[in-house]
Amino acid sequence: MTLMGEERIAIVFDYDGTLIDTMKIKAASYLNAFESVFSTPCSLKDKILESQKRTAGAHRFIQLSDTLGILGLTATDEEKERWSTIYSSLNEKALAKVQLFPSVEKTLDYLKQKGFQLFAVSGIPEHEFLAELSRKRLMRFFIEAKGGDKPAFLASLKQRGFRIALFAGDTSYDQKAAADAGVLFFRVNSDKDIRSLLSYIENMEKIPHGKSL
Template identity: 25%
Template sequence: MTTTARGTALDAIVFDCDGVLIDSMPLKTATFGRLFENLGPEAARYVMDYHMEHGGVSRYVKFEHFYRKFHGRSVTPEESAALDRRFGELAMQELLRTPALPGAREFLEAHSATWPLFVASGAPKYELDAVLGAMGLAQYFKAICGAPPAKTEVLRAIVEGEGLDPARVLMIGDANTDLNAARAVGTHFLGVGPFPEPVTWMADLTGLADYIASLG
């Protein structure tokens, strides 16, 4: 593993949610498959594979892609909203029972007063508020931000809106979407993994405090 931010003090930490704060990726993958199972098993498998390969991308962007692939046209706003409602119906109760990733709750409890903490997720804000609120985690964040817009714009809005130096911000994510956002905005990056690129990554958040202490 290579280190991307060693020796750099931090002024803020930004977390992705699914796969970083909560262990929800398998549930959401299965939900995408159920959402399109009426198109047949091959389509459902494609949808699940695409979702896994494009972690951190807004589901609304994925809806557009799937409609273009399977129906040869754009999804309408009404169809996208209906898919979003159905996704929530299928997933929300299970999401509310999804455990936090190891180390996440302990880090938030111990360090929410040390740094301003933020969420930048590809999930809709209403879902993030509901799930993190039910888990008792929402209280630890200065702001919880979701899609739309895209992840890069969410992260940029946090950095610029708070007047932060991006070189003193750490983005923590589990997908190339998160890494690309960090690179575009200029923040440091830590992957939660196994992460698909040769960057610094951790299996979960149990060692996050020690990792940050090593940065100086």
């Protein structure tokens, strides 16, 4: 395989579920934080988890709003912040023990060496995201990392003059965000998908110069 990156090709990686297998951990933390703040009965567990799964990849307060709406509940700003704090604390403890997908570092290093412009995004608050990337020693691969609003970041790529932009993510929310921003999307749910990404990028590079997506 002969990938030849260039500055006008951007590859954006989601974090949770894409570079690291966190889906079950995030679901458990979400449920525990929600029950802790809103004292919901066990009978609502399935509805809470269904909402979390359906909105996975979105900003956490968008997820919370969806869950509250489904349950017919309201929350004060103080309750929302308390839920977010508990959610962050539970995630931080659990994520410290979770490893990256095995092929992640090798793939990122290869793409960086080939000259691709690599970015990382996440729906979690930016200070938490940057701290997590530092703990996993991933910041060295990315020229920029943004937490919070993934759709806004993807949309900003058009103003940066990239010929092609690709978003690698793991949820339907990620796929919609890519489509709305007019960038390509590659779904990652396993290490096998990470390894397949290079072949996808090789074909992506064959798009003629002067043609944007």
